[in-house]
Amino acid sequence: MAKDYAVKDIGLAQQGLDRIEWARRHMPVLNLIKAEFEKNKPLKGVNVIACLHVTVETANLIETLLAGGANVALTASNPLSTQDDVAAALAKKGVKVYAIRGEDEKTYYKHIEAALKIKPNVTLDDGADVIATVHSKHKEYLKDIYGGCEETTTGVIRLRAMAADKALKYPVIAVNDAETKMMFDNRYGTGQSTLHGILNATNILLAGKTVVVVGYGWCGRGVAARAKGMGANVVVVEIQPRKALEAAMDGFWVMDMTEAAKVGDLFITVTGDINVIRKEHFQLMKDQAIVCNSGHFNVELDLPSLKKMAKKVSTVKTDVEEYLLKDGRRIYVLGEGRLVNLACAFGHPPEVMDMSFANQALSVKYIVENHKKLKKDVYKVPEDIDNRVAKLKLESMGIKLEQLTKEQENYLSSWNMGT
Structure with missing residues (x-):
């Protein structure tokens, strides 16, 4: 059977698997969501194309989506960010991955085209290149797409411009704008x-x-x-x-x-x-x-x-x-x-990407469950998802939140109690 991946060296797989496991140990929020996805299979039969930085942290997001029942094709969002051992590890696990560090622009877009053959229901972007490719060259895929996610500021700017021009053909969640992503990932x-x-x-x-x-x-x-x-x-x-x-x-x-x-x-x-x-x-x-x-x-x-x-x-x-x-x-x-x-380095630490990719995974689930009532626009991550990610992160750090007393709740919600 012909191989359904394009990586530098499949022999690097074990090295990649070891590094993915190390990152997993520092991504407690995503691990909790993965366990939930494994149990409930909210993404069963859903085809997902992910054009993201191919790193150990991204690998843990991909494994979370797979645990939820999704079929996933992964391609690199940046030619110099790909970690070849990670790409090999995912390919060894059966993921359709098309990413080689240092690939030229022609290969980069060839890999996006290859990943699109999965006929996606959901698109994940870091820079909106998949969305741009579908809208400009492969409109035949639009009929199957429920929605997408975008996780970087540059991509969100592009997509808001598309929405303003009525050019956006499916709903997109701006994962980048979640507070538990933007403030922590970016800062x-x-x-x-x-x-x-x-x-x-x-x-x-x-x-x-x-x-x-x-x-x-x-x-x-x-x-x-x-x-x-x-x-x-x-x-x-x-x-x-x-x-x-x-x-x-x-x-x-x-x-x-x-x-x-x-x-x-x-x-x-x-x-x-x-x-x-x-x-x-x-x-x-x-x-x-x-x-x-x-x-x-x-x-x-x-x-x-x-x-x-x-x-x-x-x-x-x-x-x-x-x-x-x-x-x-x-x-x-x-x-x-x-x-x-x-x-020149490894990108964000796994503790940071833990929150970004938790938002990403839960947003994919949200799109699958709600796409029929979403307009062709750019949406913020629902506040309950953002808050849930924050609470799970606090719990993993052993931090407890203060609770308001009934008296305090009444004081904050009334106008006639005076000072």
């Missing part, structure tokens, strides 16, 4: 894993360096806080006045990109937008400035312009490219400008 996960990726690639000392964080959403807050905690002088670049004010009140320097380009030693973009560091900024940077991205796609950095400015581009060490400019300055780009926390 604590991106904050820690971004610096892990940078240090893994460079081994530089952060203390005393000037670190420029471009964007002060939840990801930017996390990165800035962790860099400050390691002794860096942190500059924040923002376009929104309230976020810029918050960054200033949090103790960071706030500048526009032109001024920040002159003083930064390390630049980290976390905006989800295009060309936030451009030619005019590269022209102002110090010799040996380091540039990386932890937003989503590598389009945050105008690398084509940087390449034109360079007289030579060379790989000086793993995941570090040196752009030697015509005036002799050197600018270093990490992980080809792709997500530095995944291209």
Whole structure:
């Protein structure tokens, strides 16, 4: 029988299985949901395509969906985030997985096409590429799709634009916007894993360096806080006045990109937008400035312009490219400008992804059970799911919530008790 997967080396499976098991031990919320799914089979016969980062944490989400009775096809949402041993382990278990670290763009979309052959009822995205492919090239699959989930800010922005234009053809839950995802995954996960990726690639000392964080959403807050905690002088670049004010009140320097380009030693973009560091900024940077991205796609950095400015581009060490400019300055780009926390490290810790993927699994169940009454729009994760994930996480940490007394409940719900 022909193999129904595309991975680098199926011989890496055991290594992947060991690492998946290690992550599982740090994902108690997802484990509880998996046990519930195994018992009740809420996804029995449902076909799911997942275009996500192929990591040990994602593997545990896939196993949870399988436990619920789903048929799953998995493809990578980023060519440099795939962990080849994890892909091999899932393939060995019979999952239709199409992911090879470093695959080119043509292969990337070929793998999405292969995964779509499952004829999905539910789509899971990290960047909306499956949704975009179905809507633009494979509308024949739309009739079978109940709905989808999107778990990153960039993808949600895309989908809200589609919904506003009446172009979205099925309902999507913005898993990214759940508080137990956005606040924790983006702030604590991106904050820690971004610096892990940078240090893994460079081994530089952060203390005393000037670190420029471009964007002060939840990801930017996390990165800035962790860099400050390691002794860096942190500059924040923002376009929104309230976020810029918050960054200033949090103790960071706030500048526009032109001024920040002159003083930064390390630049980290976390905006989800295009060309936030451009030619005019590269022209102002110090010799040996380091540039990386932890937003989503590598389009945050105008690398084509940087390449034109360079007289030579060379790989000086793993995941570090040196752009030697015509005036002799050197600018270093990490992980080809792709997500530095995944291209140069392991991504978010399992404790963080535990909550993100718990929301994801419960949202898939919600779509299956409620798709007939959902409009073709982008929805927030239902509040009861978000709260349930938070409560399960607290229980796993041994933390108890305070309970209101009847007197306190009456006081908060009345207007005539006075003070």
